[in-house]
Each structure stands twice: as C-alpha cells, then as structure tokens.
Amino acid sequence: DTAVSQTPKYLVTQMGNDKSIKCEQNLGHDTMYWYKQDSKKFLKIMFSYNNKELIINETVPNRFSPKSPDKAHLNLHINSLELGDSAVYFCASSHLGYGYTFGSGTRLTVV
Amino acid sequence: ILNVEQSPQSLHVQEGDSTNFTCSFPSSNFYALHWYRWETAKSPEALFVMTLNGDEKKKGRISATLNTKEGYSYLYIKGSQPEDSATYLCASLRAGNNRKLIWGLGTSLAVNP
Numbered sequence: 001d002t003a004v005s006q007t008p009k010y011l012v013t014q015m016g017n018d019k020s021i022k023c024e025q026n027l028g029h030d031t032m033y034w035y036k037q038d039s040k041k042f043l044k045i046m047f048s049y050n051n052k053e054l055i056i057n058e059t060v061p062n063r064f065s066p067k068s069p070d071k072a073h074l075n076l077h078i079n080s081l082e083l084g085d086s087a088v089y090f091c092a093s094s095h096l097g098y099g100y101t102f103g104s105g106t107r108l109t110v111v
Numbered sequence: 112i113l114n115v116e117q118s119p120q121s122l123h124v125q126e127g128d129s130t131n132f133t134c135s136f137p138s139s140n141f142y143a144l145h146w147y148r149w150e151t152a153k154s155p156e157a158l159f160v161m162t163l164n165g166d167e168k169k170k171g172r173i174s175a176t177l178n179t180k181e182g183y184s185y186l187y188i189k190g191s192q193p194e195d196s197a198t199y200l201c202a203s204l205r206a207g208n209n210r211k212l213i214w215g216l217g218t219s220l221a222v223n224p
Contacts, residue, residue, distance in 0.1 A: 031210055041198070042214070043155070043200075045211060048210065048211070050210070055210065056211050090154060094210070099145060099147075099157030099159075099160045100145070100155070102154035102155050102156070103154060104153070104154050105154055
C-alpha cells in the first residue's frame with residue numbers, strides 16, 4: 001500500500017500548456033503539502049492544507065493553484081507553464097505535527 | 112537565529128567510521144525538530160521528530176540529541192555503512208507557525224567502502 005502517491009511520476013510538456021499533478025494519501029493525516037525542489041536540491045514549501053483549509057500559501061506565481069477536494073487529496077494545477085517551472089514537485093502529508101511522509105515526487109520538464 | 116543551519120555541508124567518511132552532524136535552529140517558540148534522510152533519486156524519509164529538551168532518540172545505528180534552550184541538535188551515525196550515504200536534513204517547527212517547517216540545506220554524507 002502506497003502511503004502518499006502522486007501522479008504522474010514524470011511529466012514532459014510544452015511551454016504554455018496547463019497541467020495537473022495529483023496527490024493522495026491513505027494515512028488518515030490531517031495536513032497535506034506541496035513542495036518544490038529547487039536546483040540546489042532545497043525543499044521550498046508552496047502550499048499546505050489542513051482539513052481542506054489552506055493554511056500555508058507561499059509566494060508562488062498565481063499560475064499555481066492547489067485544490068483539496070477532501071482531506072486525502074491535494075492536487076496542484078499549473079497554468080501557462082514556463083521553462084522555469086521545470087523541477088521536482090513533492091507532495092507530503094503529516095498529522096498533528098508529526099513526521100512528514102513524502103510522495104515519490106513528480107519530475108516536471110517544460111520544453 | 113531564524114534560519115535552520117546545518118554543518119558540515121558535506122562529509123566523506125570510510126566504512127566503519129562514526130560521524131556526527133549539527134543542526135542549529137531558532138530556540139524561541141520551539142515546537143519540534145525533525146530529522147530526515149534523503150537518498151538520491153528518492154524522497155525524504157522521516158528519521159526522528161523530537162520535542163523535549165534533552166531528548167535522545169535512536170534508530171539502529173543512528174541517534175539524535177536535542178537542546179532546545181540553545182537551539183541545536185546532533186545526529187550521530189555509528190559504524191557508517193555505504194548504504195548510509197544520503198543527505199540528512201533537519202527542519203524546525205515553531206509554535207504558531209501554521210505547521211510550516213523551516214528546512215536546513217542538509218549534510219551530504221558519502222560513505223566509502
């Protein structure tokens with residue numbers, strides 16, 4: 001059983017396209033996150049939802065929009081993709097501030 | 112300090128050596144300190160979550176200590192093995208910060224056989 005699963009694992013797309021990355025957790029955690037791994041391998045928080053409520057909304061372009069239909073899902077939609085959006089995006093979940101469980105990552109390549 | 116700082120940035124040791132790294136974090140409004148292990152081409156994996164001053168946690172050959180008053184944590188690896196090669200990240204959680212972890216840049220460990 002995969003605890004935090006994100007799809008797709010790889011995504012290659014052209015500039016200007018709109019794409020979505022999906023994330024689901026089956027751990028019963030109350031909080032989910034999207035992170036972007038930058039070129040120096042640093043994890044940068046983008047968004048966080050707690051029980052479907054947006055609690056962290058970092059300074060990211062408004063082309064990025066998270067959507068949490070329920071506690072177990074947090075999807076990331078990206079409009080008008082740009083070359084600089086190429087990165088690995090990690091979904092994670094946690095409960096009551098305990099250790100995060102990360103998904104396996106989505107490598108997005110914009111060409 | 113308001114950031115999380117880790118040292119050294121990278122470390123090369125021989126198989127069998129014991130090693131340790133440091134994580135410095137904001138001591139004010141402390142809530143929890145996380146340690147993660149991140150192997151290349153994989154995702155970070157939680158090692159420890161520590162909350163109490165003086166706490167010490169252990170998982171196999173890896174252990175960690177916590178000093179919340181002075182704002183530092185040590186991670187120790189006893190008898191390093193090649194499979195310990197990874198980046199070790201620490202992250203600080205402060206009270207009232209919407210569960211936002213402040214991440215360090217990690218210590219990259221390479222264990223030579």
